[in-house]
Amino acid sequence: MKRYNEVLAVDHIDLNVRGGDVYGFLGPNGAGKTTTLRMILGLITPTEGTAELFGRDPLRQGARALDGVAGFVEAPRFYPYLTGRKNLQLLAALDGDEAATRIEEVLDVVELAPRAKHKVGGYSHGMRQRLGIAAALLRRPRLLILDEPATGLDPAGMRDMRALIRRLAGEGITVLLSSHQLPEVQELCDRVAIVDSGRVVYEGALADLRRQGGASYRLRTSDDVRALELARAHEGIEHAAAGEHGLSIQADEQHVGELSLALGRAGVAILALTPELATLEDLFFRLTEGGNGAQPQPVAIS
Amino acid sequence: MSRAAGATATQSPLGPAFARRRRPSTLTIYRWELRKLVRQIRTYLGLVLMVILPLIFVVFESLHHGRNHGENIFATEITQSGLATPVLMLLFMSGFFLPLAAALVSGDIVANEDGNGTLKTILTRSVDRGQVFAAKALAAMTYAAVAVFLAAAVATVAGVVSWGFHSVTTFSGTVVSAPEALLLVFAANAVYLIPLFALVGIGVLLSTATRNSAAAVVGTIGLVILLFIVAQIPGLESIKPYLLTEQFQNWQGLLRTPTDWAPIAHSAWVCALYGVPALFAAYLVLLRRDVAGG
Numbered sequence: 001m002k003r004y005n006e007v008l009a010v011d012h013i014d015l016n017v018r019g020g021d022v023y024g025f026l027g028p029n030g031a032g033k034t035t036t037l038r039m040i041l042g043l044i045t046p047t048e049g050t051a052e053l054f055g056r057d058p059l060r061q062g063a064r065a066l067d068g069v070a071g072f073v074e075a076p077r078f079y080p081y082l083t084g085r086k087n088l089q090l091l092a093a094l095d096g097d098e099a100a101t102r103i104e105e106v107l108d109v110v111e112l113a114p115r116a117k118h119k120v121g122g123y124s125h126g127m128r129q130r131l132g133i134a135a136a137l138l139r140r141p142r143l144l145i146l147d148e149p150a151t152g153l154d155p156a157g158m159r160d161m162r163a164l165i166r167r168l169a170g171e172g173i174t175v176l177l178s179s180h181q182l183p184e185v186q187e188l189c190d191r192v193a194i195v196d197s198g199r200v201v202y203e204g205a206l207a208d209l210r211r212q213g214g215a216s217y218r219l220r221t222s223d224d225v226r227a228l229e230l231a232r233a234h235e236g237i238e239h240a241a242a243g244e245h246g247l248s249i250q251a252d253e254q255h256v257g258e259l260s261l262a263l264g265r266a267g268v269a270i271l272a273l274t275p276e277l278a279t280l281e282d283l284f285f286r287l288t289e290g291g292n293g294a295q296p297q298p299v300a301i302s
Numbered sequence: 303m304s305r306a307a308g309a310t311a312t313q314s315p316l317g318p319a320f321a322r323r324r325r326p327s328t329l330t331i332y333r334w335e336l337r338k339l340v341r342q343i344r345t346y347l348g349l350v351l352m353v354i355l356p357l358i359f360v361v362f363e364s365l366h367h368g369r370n371h372g373e374n375i376f377a378t379e380i381t382q383s384g385l386a387t388p389v390l391m392l393l394f395m396s397g398f399f400l401p402l403a404a405a406l407v408s409g410d411i412v413a414n415e416d417g418n419g420t421l422k423t424i425l426t427r428s429v430d431r432g433q434v435f436a437a438k439a440l441a442a443m444t445y446a447a448v449a450v451f452l453a454a455a456v457a458t459v460a461g462v463v464s465w466g467f468h469s470v471t472t473f474s475g476t477v478v479s480a481p482e483a484l485l486l487v488f489a490a491n492a493v494y495l496i497p498l499f500a501l502v503g504i505g506v507l508l509s510t511a512t513r514n515s516a517a518a519v520v521g522t523i524g525l526v527i528l529l530f531i532v533a534q535i536p537g538l539e540s541i542k543p544y545l546l547t548e549q550f551q552n553w554q555g556l557l558r559t560p561t562d563w564a565p566i567a568h569s570a571w572v573c574a575l576y577g578v579p580a581l582f583a584a585y586l587v588l589l590r591r592d593v594a595g596g
Contacts, residue, residue: 038592043426062432071426079418086341090334090337091427094334096325
């Protein structure tokens with residue numbers, strides 16, 4: 001738990017990140033995302049309890065608790081009076097092992113090799129973000145923590161950053177991605193945690209979340225008028241309306257299944273029944289602002 | 303897994319099976335601290351002062367032969383031997399300019415990184431906070447020592463070039479040979495480092511606690527000025543021997559025959575009372591504080 005005066009910033013957050021995940025960590029400003037990341041990296045102390053990563057507490061076990069973990073919280077920071085390569089040499093020296101031998105390799109990965117001899121003070125925001133990832137890769141991490149890596153990037157920079165994250169994930173690195181860029185999360189992440197006011201309001205597979213929130217179906221039949229009558233009369237169908245491309249049905253999977261059987265019995269042929277998943281953006285706002293749509297059920301956090 | 307309250311990220315397949323990394327030594331971090339100092343322009347502000355002041359002094363003295371130098375024996379023989387110059391310069395610079403140079407780096411060394419956000423960059427690598435602290439404190443002390451010996455070296459070379467490499471007369475009136483005088487100059491500067499290191503400890507504490515370079519530098523040098531003022535207040539004579547600023551002249555015991563070790567020994571423990579708690583407090587502050595700057 002982390003409290004700043006009267007404000008409860010983080011309240012019992014538990015993230016279950018599985019090996020190989022690209023795990024999205026979402027929440028509005030002030031929800032506690034950055035505070036959580038700072039705590040698990042040992043940068044700040046919990047007001048109560050402990051913050052653990054793989055069962056290890058950085059505040060008790062020091063740097064050893066961060067073995068296999070790398071990344072940055074907020075924008076990555078470097079020494080502006082040193083070149084990109086010199087910054088990496090410094091950080092490699094602080095990592096020990098063979099980190100120094102990987103400098104050229106990681107510069108190539110983030111495509112900064114041609115600018116490595118220039119001072120970081122002259123780097124653009126995007127170049128610093130990429131240098132931040134290069135610095136993290138020096139540690140040969142199994143878990144890469146990235147806090148808003150695409151913030152402040154132009155569209156091309158965001159595209160390149162997404163491609164880089166996808167590539168790193170493809171190489172087996174687990175990524176914990178804290179982001180405001182919901183389309184980016186939707187595109188990259190397998191599982192997500194959404195936090196609000198310091199608590200997890202959803203944790204689980206992104207697909208499950210979208211299924212829970214997206215109990216909406218598009219239905220085309222041989223007789224839409226008759227189908228609409230049957231749908232409106234059918235128990236469990238929350239909403240049914242005729243639209244330009246057929247009927248729009250709101251109900252859970254079970255009741256839609258029952259409706260399809262009822263349509264068959266009534267001699268109405270189903271031409272298409274398509275689930276329409278809610279976007280992550282819709283669900284995010286429903287969970288963090290309390291929308292009028294169907295609320296996904298918060299999952300138990302183990 | 304203990305999780306009374308807080309934040310946890312688990313990734314069980316990777317959990318306990320990490321291979322242990324070989325940790326970098328504190329010496330490695332210290333070397334990088336020095337490299338960082340070398341690459342920063344502001345590092346040279348104090349050092350330029352250490353070069354310019356002795357040169358100005360020697361040029362000024364060369365242009366004003368025979369002026370009244372007061373009662374200091376080294377001042378009266380300034381033009382007799384170039385080796386009197388570093389002694390006079392130490393006398394002149396030990397009260398303010400050398401503490402200023404020490405404060406410039408010690409007050410900045412943690413706060414600057416905190417403000418720029420690079421402290422969190424290095425604290426998420428494979429080094430412990432204690433190692434980072436030790437390396438920074440040692441680097442600040444190294445800088446202070448470099449400033450002291452740079453000023454001494456410039457003063458010695460400029461003095462010898464101007465007035466020759468001759469014997470000098472000590473505070474107790476004994477004449478010592480030029481090589482012996484050179485050795486005494488070195489030793490006097492080394493002994494002066496005792497109170498200066500204590501001041502560095504205070505600078506590092508302020509740097510760590512305030513997280514603000516300017517406040518820490520001004521606070522450190524402000525403390526020196528405050529203690530000088532306290533020493534002048536009538537009725538406070540009894541505490542004067544225990545003021546840090548009074549220890550800035552401890553080295554003068556070396557320039558007596560026989561060597562007067564009493565002020566040096568006194569200075570050593572008085573300075574320890576200032577420096578050791580300051581460094582320990584700074585260590586605890588860095589160990590326990592939230593690092594969220596930048």
